[in-house]
Amino acid sequence: xxxxxxxxxxxxxxxxxQVTLMCHQTWSHSYMFWYRQDLGHxxxxxxxxxxxxxxxxxxxxxxxxxxxSKTENFPLTLESATRSQTSVYFCASSGSGLGYEQYFGxxxxxxxx
Amino acid sequence: AQSVxxxxxxxxxxxxxxxxxxxNYSYGATPYLFxxxxxxxxxxxxxxxxxxxxxxxxxxxxxxxEFKRSQSSFNLRKPSVHWSDAAEYFCxxxxxxxxxxxxxxxxxxxxxxx
Numbered sequence: 001x002x003x004x005x006x007x008x009x010x011x012x013x014x015x016x017x018q019v020t021l022m023c024h025q026t027w028s029h030s031y032m033f034w035y036r037q038d039l040g041h042x043x044x045x046x047x048x049x050x051x052x053x054x055x056x057x058x059x060x061x062x063x064x065x066x067x068x069s070k071t072e073n074f075p076l077t078l079e080s081a082t083r084s085q086t087s088v089y090f091c092a093s094s095g096s097g098l099g100y101e102q103y104f105g106x107x108x109x110x111x112x113x
Numbered sequence: 114a115q116s117v118x119x120x121x122x123x124x125x126x127x128x129x130x131x132x133x134x135x136x137n138y139s140y141g142a143t144p145y146l147f148x149x150x151x152x153x154x155x156x157x158x159x160x161x162x163x164x165x166x167x168x169x170x171x172x173x174x175x176x177x178x179e180f181k182r183s184q185s186s187f188n189l190r191k192p193s194v195h196w197s198d199a200a201e202y203f204c205x206x207x208x209x210x211x212x213x214x215x216x217x218x219x220x221x222x223x224x225x226x227x
Contacts, residue, residue, distance in 0.1 A: 042219040043157075043203070058214075090156055098214045099145055099207030104156035 003027070006091050006105040013081050014113055021076045021108050023091030031094040032074040033102060034058075034066065036087040043090070048098070049074055081112045115140040117206045119218035127226045128196055134189040134221050136204030145207040146187040147215070148178055152200045160202075163187065174198070199225045 004025040013019045023032065034046040045058030047066040055066050063085060065077045078085055088109050092102040116139045126132055138144055145164050149157040161172025168180040178189045187204060201222045207215040 043217045045214065048214070092157075098212065099209065100215075101145075101147055101159055101162050101207075102215060103159065104149075106156045107154075 004091060004093055004103055004105040006089075006108050008108060009106065010109050012111045012113060015082060016080050019078045019081055019110070021078075021089055021091075021110070023074045023076070023105060025072055025074075025091075025093045025103075025105075027093060027095060027103075028071055029093035029095040029103075030071070031096075031098065031102075032068065033092040033094075034064070034074070034076045035090045035092065036060065036085075037090060037107075038087050046076065046089075050098075078110075081110075083112050086110060086112045115144070115206045115208060115213060115216050117204050117216050117218040119202075119204055119221050121221045122219070123222050123224065125224040125226060126194055129193050132189075132191045132194045132198070132223070134202050134204075134223070136187045136189065136218060137185050138187060138204070138206040139185060140206055140208050140213075143209050144187075145209070145215075146178070146180060147205040147207070148172065148176065148187075148189045149203040149205065149217075150174075150200050151203065151220075157203060160189070194223075194225055196225045196227065199223055 007022045033048045035043045044060045049055045049068045090107050091105040094102045118137045147162045148160040151157045163170045163180050201220045203220045204218040
């Protein structure tokens with residue numbers, strides 16, 4: 001039972017480059033989420049999805065793009081990476097709804113130089 | 114909109130001592146409450162959850178939490194901590210309203226003294 005996986009686990013990229021973080025879940029959960037975690041800010045929601053082809057903005061969506069063509073995948077793309085996007089990114093999923101428990105992936109540590 | 118406060122940024126306890134981590138929430142309807150734990154370099158793991166019913170909830174790793182509606186609190190407890198409990202703990206509140214998302218507290222980092 002793989003659960004929820006993220007790749008890569010670590011990524012270093014340069015300012016201005018496009019980078020995509022992958023998230024895959026094996027539970028067929030309807031809801032998926034992307035968060036970033038930064039010291040002093042806690043967890044902040046970037047985007048979420050209620051089902052395939054349905055996505056919506058969270059608290060900090062600027063500079064990010066998501067898609068969800070399949071239920072199990074929810075990639076996050078930084079179209080032109082900036083240093084302020086250096087962070088740890090977590091993907092999560094929920095089988096029950098927006099206000100219900102979420103299950104988290106192991107995270108991707110992204111450094112933008 | 115809901116909110117959640119964890120008043121303690123850091124807590125230090127001795128191994129074998131009891132633990133209580135505080136969490137206060139604000140939510141206009143019936144809250145769904147959660148505690149998560151995050152070890153260094155890992156994702157968040159769900160410890161326990163409360164939706165309704167018995168206000169004392171048992172979770173994994175020997176943790177429990179008590180929902181007190183009158184105090185808007187959902188404190189996490191453990192009778193005897195182990196060195197492996199050193200981690201960051203997050204309280205979160207969601208709810209029954211269709212458009213309400215989970216809101217996470219800023220976390221409490223637990224340090225264990227040998």
